[in-house]
Amino acid sequence: DVKVTQSSRYLVKRTGEKVFLECVQDMDHENMFWYRQDPGLGLRLIYFSYDVKMKEKGDIPEGYSVSREKKERFSLILESASTNQTSMYLCASSLLTLRTGGPRTEAFFGQGTRLTVV
Amino acid sequence: GNSVTQMEGPVTLSEEAFLTINCTYTATGYPSLFWYVQYPGEGLQLLLKATKADDKGSNKGFEATYRKETTSFHLEKGSVQVSDSAVYFCALLGGGSARQLTFGSGTQLTVLP
Numbered sequence: 001d002v003k004v005t006q007s008s009r010y011l012v013k014r015t016g017e018k019v020f021l022e023c024v025q026d027m028d029h030e031n032m033f034w035y036r037q038d039p040g041l042g043l044r045l046i047y048f049s050y051d052v053k054m055k056e057k058g059d060i061p062e063g064y065s066v067s068r069e070k071k072e073r074f075s076l077i078l079e080s081a082s083t084n085q086t087s088m089y090l091c092a093s094s095l096l097t098l099r100t101g102g103p104r105t106e107a108f109f110g111q112g113t114r115l116t117v118v
Numbered sequence: 119g120n121s122v123t124q125m126e127g128p129v130t131l132s133e134e135a136f137l138t139i140n141c142t143y144t145a146t147g148y149p150s151l152f153w154y155v156q157y158p159g160e161g162l163q164l165l166l167k168a169t170k171a172d173d174k175g176s177n178k179g180f181e182a183t184y185r186k187e188t189t190s191f192h193l194e195k196g197s198v199q200v201s202d203s204a205v206y207f208c209a210l211l212g213g214g215s216a217r218q219l220t221f222g223s224g225t226q227l228t229v230l231p
Contacts, residue, residue, distance in 0.1 A: 004161075035221075042207065043207065045218055048218050090161055106167055109154075109163070111160055111161040
């Protein structure tokens, strides 16, 4: 079974702190994603990566950065945490999507990190 | 761009009732469609999927049919159980070389005994 592991289930940080959220997957997936989940807004994509050292902005990248130094690990960084970044953060991974035909693969999710910034 | 519109919640049903959660989408190309479920305190799990028009995805008594003519992928279950209480997300993976899922806003389902 695919396993996506996020380093913390719950995290409390102070405003202005630099925060690292870590995610590791064990199935050699090319694609990795960071989403945040807020009531009434569903899941919004922050950043994703389709290869080591590659990254692309999602819908809401402001205030965040990411790092992918190894294929299995994708880190989300809050450079200076603010209270409006209090949220549930979900990491996901998936196989490379084929360009023409073939199976389209779903994403597999970690258990989530509930971050509170005070 | 791609978008998913999902039935507003919350939805409260009695055990053994029939469930429908509506989902419609806008996408370029030929998307794949998914339903994910999130149980309390957990991440998202894939419930079912359909990768082309007229495909029916099914799992754990839930079904959804990919309807290209109405751009819909409604989730149904004939008889819900208390253990089905969760948040349900409709999602799509766009056609071509798209890599990321686009999600609906989620529907909270509560099933009462």
